Every structure is written in C-alpha cells, then in structure tokens.
Amino acid sequence: MPLLTLKHLSLFLEDELLLDNLNISLNFSEHIAILGRSGCGKSSLLKVILGLEHPFRLQGSLSCQASCAYMAQQDALLPWLSVIENVNLSQRLQGNKIASKAWKCLEQVGLLPFAYKKPYLLSGGQKQRVALARTMMQETELILMDEPFSAVDAISRIELQIFTKKILANRAMILITHDPLEALRLADKIYVIQNKTLTPPFMSQHIGIHDEITPSVSELHTQLLQALSL
Amino acid sequence: MSFRFWLKNMLIMLGLLGLWQGTIILFHLPHYIVATPEQVGQRLIHDAPLLWQHTQITLIEILLGFVVGFLLGLFSAISLIMSKILASILLPLMVLSQAIPIFAIAPLLVLWFGYGLTSKIIMAALMLYFPVTAACYDGLRHTPQSWLDIASSMHATPWTILWKIRLPAALPALSSGVRIAISFAPIGAIIGEWVGASEGLGYLMLQANARMQIDLVFAALIILMSLSLCFYFCTDFLLKKLVPWQNQLS
Numbered sequence: 001m002p003l004l005t006l007k008h009l010s011l012f013l014e015d016e017l018l019l020d021n022l023n024i025s026l027n028f029s030e031h032i033a034i035l036g037r038s039g040c041g042k043s044s045l046l047k048v049i050l051g052l053e054h055p056f057r058l059q060g061s062l063s064c065q066a067s068c069a070y071m072a073q074q075d076a077l078l079p080w081l082s083v084i085e086n087v088n089l090s091q092r093l094q095g096n097k098i099a100s101k102a103w104k105c106l107e108q109v110g111l112l113p114f115a116y117k118k119p120y121l122l123s124g125g126q127k128q129r130v131a132l133a134r135t136m137m138q139e140t141e142l143i144l145m146d147e148p149f150s151a152v153d154a155i156s157r158i159e160l161q162i163f164t165k166k167i168l169a170n171r172a173m174i175l176i177t178h179d180p181l182e183a184l185r186l187a188d189k190i191y192v193i194q195n196k197t198l199t200p201p202f203m204s205q206h207i208g209i210h211d212e213i214t215p216s217v218s219e220l221h222t223q224l225l226q227a228l229s230l
Numbered sequence: 231m232s233f234r235f236w237l238k239n240m241l242i243m244l245g246l247l248g249l250w251q252g253t254i255i256l257f258h259l260p261h262y263i264v265a266t267p268e269q270v271g272q273r274l275i276h277d278a279p280l281l282w283q284h285t286q287i288t289l290i291e292i293l294l295g296f297v298v299g300f301l302l303g304l305f306s307a308i309s310l311i312m313s314k315i316l317a318s319i320l321l322p323l324m325v326l327s328q329a330i331p332i333f334a335i336a337p338l339l340v341l342w343f344g345y346g347l348t349s350k351i352i353m354a355a356l357m358l359y360f361p362v363t364a365a366c367y368d369g370l371r372h373t374p375q376s377w378l379d380i381a382s383s384m385h386a387t388p389w390t391i392l393w394k395i396r397l398p399a400a401l402p403a404l405s406s407g408v409r410i411a412i413s414f415a416p417i418g419a420i421i422g423e424w425v426g427a428s429e430g431l432g433y434l435m436l437q438a439n440a441r442m443q444i445d446l447v448f449a450a451l452i453i454l455m456s457l458s459l460c461f462y463f464c465t466d467f468l469l470k471k472l473v474p475w476q477n478q479l480s
Contacts, residue, residue: 052382070383076376079475080398093386093394120475138384 001065002027003142003172004049008060011044018056019045020197026172028141032201033175033183036193037228042176043073046146049174066142066172071135073147075127077119084115087133105133109163125156132163142172149182161185180224184217192227199227265445273449280434285453287430291347291419292457295354299418300411302355303362304404310363311370312392328360333421340426350427354418358411365410369403370396405469412461416454 004026011018018041026032036042047054048062050070077086085092088102106112109129111122119127128149135143148164149157164186177183183190189201202224247267254264261269274281306324310317336353343349373396381395397404423432431450438446 047379050379050383052379068383070380072376072379074374074376076374076380078377078395078398080401080473089380090384093381093384093390118475 003030003066004064004174006049006060006062009062010059011041011048012057012059013055014057017196019193021060022198024191024198026142026174029170029172030189031168031173031175031187032189032191033177033187033204034191034193034198035177035180035183035224035228038178040193041196042178042193043146046070046144046174046176050144064142067138067140068142068144069135069138069140071131071143071145071148073150075119075124075131075151077127077130077134079118079120081119082116083111083119083122083130086119086130087137089134090138099137102133102137105136106130108136108167109133123156125152125159128152128156128160129163132160132167136167140171142174143168145173145175147177148175150178157182178228180221180228183224184221190224192224194227202227262442262444265448269445270448270452273445274452277446277449281431281449281453284429284431284434284450285457287347288416288419288423288432288454289457291350291354291422291430292415292461294347294351295418296358296411296415298351299355299358299415300362300408303359303407303411304366306359306363307366307370308392308397310367311396312388324360324363332356332418336421336425339422345426345428350419350422350430353422354415357418357421358414361410361414362407365407366400366404369400369407372403373399401473402475405465405473408465408469409462412465413458416458416461420454 002025004024006022006024009022010020022045024032034042034045044054044056048056048058049064050068051064077083078089081089081092084098084102084106087106088096088098091097091099091102103112103115106115109132111126111129111133114122114126114130119130122130128151131148145164149160152160161182168186173186175183175186180190184204187204190204191198191201193199202220204220250267253259254266265273306320310320332353339349339353339356343352377395377399378391381391386394419430420432423430424436427433431454435447435450438444438450
C-alpha cells in the first residue's frame, strides 16, 4: 500500500485554480522531486500534504498513511533555544528532555561542538544542517522538503545534499525544488509542474555529488529545463 | 559603560544646570516662580525624610500599577490570540476604552476607590493596559509562520504552541510592552495623586505649589524624573540580558 496517494487532486484559492488534476503515488522509501518555477504553488501543495492550516479548497482525493517530518525553506530554528535544544524540538514539544538521539543526529551533521551555542551565531549552512538534524530526529516514514537548500551558498548546498542523501535511506521523501540538478541528485522520480498540473515523471539517473555529468544525465537535465520553461 | 560615557553624561547634566541657572539670572526670575538649582539641592538634603516618605508611596503605586497593568495586558493579549470569539468581543471594547481619556475619569476613580493607594494603582494600570495589550498582541500575532508550521508538523497542540513557540517568540515584543508600561506607570500614579490623595509625590507637589514652595515642587519633580529614568534603564538592562536574540533577528 502506498504511503501517499494523490488522485485527481486540485487546489483552488477562492475560485482560482492553482493546481489541477495531480496524481502521485509514493511508496515506502521512494524519493520524488516536484520541480516547478517559483510561484507555481509547489509549497502550497506541501502544506496540504502535511495537513497544515491552509487557505485552499481541495477537490479529488488525498490520502497520507505516513507520519511526516517537514523541512522548510528557511531553517526556522528557534533563537531562544540552543542548537541541541532545537534538534530536540519534536521531543521538547511533547514535554520530553533532550534525547540521546538528538546528540547522535547532531553528531551526524558534524555540529557537536556547537551544541550549546545559540543558532544566530551559526552560518547559514550550519543552520540548515541543524534543521536537517532536527528533521532526522523525528522518526517518520516520510520527509517533506520545501526548497531546503535554496538559501545557502553552493558549497554548503552540496554538503547538505550529501547529508540528506545519507539520511534518506529507509525513508520516503518529497522534495520541492526549482533546481533540476538538485532534483537529479536526490530523487528517483521527478515531476515537473507545467500548466498547473504535473508532467508524467522523469526517471532520474542517480548522479552522485562528485560524479561526472554523463551525456544522458545532461540530456535529462535539458529535458527538465525544457519542461520547466513551458 | 565606559569613562567616556559617564563623562559625556556628566557634561550634559552640568550644561543643563548651567542653562537653568543662566535663565534665572538672565530673566531676573523671582524664586517663587523658578527655584535655583542650589535651592532645590538644599531642599533635597534638608527635606530628605519628608521627600522619602512620599516617594515610598508613589513608588508602591507605580510598581503595583505596572505589575497589575502589565499582567492584565498580557492576559488579554493571550486571550485575544487563543480565542477568535473572545477577540471579536474584546477588541471593540478595548478600542472603546481607549476613547475614554484616562485623565477625565480620574476623579471618578478617586470617588469609587477612595483617596488611598487603590485608585492610583488602578489609574496607573489603566494608563498602560491598552499599549501593553497592543504590543503583546502584536508580538503574539506575528510569530514567523515557518516556526508555527514546524511545530504543527510535529503535532504540537495549540497550547503547547502558545507556551513553547508563540510566547518566547513574542518576548522581544513583550519587552517593548514592558518598556512602554514602565514609562506610563508614573504618569498614571501622579495623575491619580493630583486628583485626590493624602500622600505621594504628586500630592506633595500640589501642596508645595499652593504654598509657593517652588523649590520643593522642583525637588519632587527631580525625584520623579530620577525614578522614571532608573526604571527605564533597569528594565532595559534586564531585558537585554533576558532576550539576547532581540537584535539578532532579521
């Protein structure tokens, strides 16, 4: 049984059609990317899937069997908590103390020495790593990512993509992005939002971070760019 | 607080005192219109016990008015944010309450609550209630959406979100509420004392004014000013220590 199924799902904002006839079926530990230009309603879709408060009217069916963790565009770290407390946020909100897992997650992103620092003392890339550790901390089957690396510099982005790739084993992911290369690196299947609906999925070829970009990948990249610009 | 800081402020103070004395000499102002710095200084020393006795009363009024008004404001702001129905009833009431000039109802407060401390505390609390509520409500309303989304995605309840996200997030705004409150509270207390009181610095000023003891009026005024400044700087210092990320957020 798929973790997440969207069947003929349409999103309306008042009477305006935002996204039309979306069909997605996401299986366990499958990674998909939804690629779209800014302002096309990608983030809205993620909010709807997460079940967050949203202003949209839905048509069609959406069923999500999985527990979800969410990683946003901005790091969204709480400035009054230390780094380790931020990582532990999901436990903290349930009234629990810092779990040993929080330390492990922080170690995995390589920020153990910063555990007791306040987040505003970290660089943009480090903050996103803390956000990543916070996401890992939640033992969910599905991770929803909303352009998680768009606000960091190129090198940090690549590092973060490596980390993400590592933690994604055994978990399903939906990645929202406007960067075809990021989609190619992290996802198995790539949907492009075109004319308010999804194209049939492009199958990714799993390029690694340092891998050479082969002609076939390059062709796929071109295809994605073409699909995006339509 | 460097030496330069103190030196600069001392020079400003001396300048102001010089201006004060200079104006009196230049315009030949009689001592029953404007007291000289020297006369005021002597009053401050000789009448220290009297001034201290009245200062204590005003101090209690200010502090209690501050605490009551601030807590009421904070509580109202939380109620507004947590309940839409309550907000729809309370908000018009608050705007209405703001339309009543507090100064104008001071005599009524004295009539209803007597010449004692209560009417002054209520006066001070009323004075700061609305600005504090507005500041706190604003702060609570403007929690960054991404923080709320993250917390909701972790299945936090609305109360957990209020205590663990909204309130700490609003601390910088709450501290502006505190700053407003501490600068409004003395005004409320003094107005209350002017309208009807048997003790307090406001009462002392009225009495001294009627007896043409202008130096005593000035002495009370200087104590009031020092109190207000002291409150302001103490809260400012404390808040900077307690909310260190205040200036870090973009």
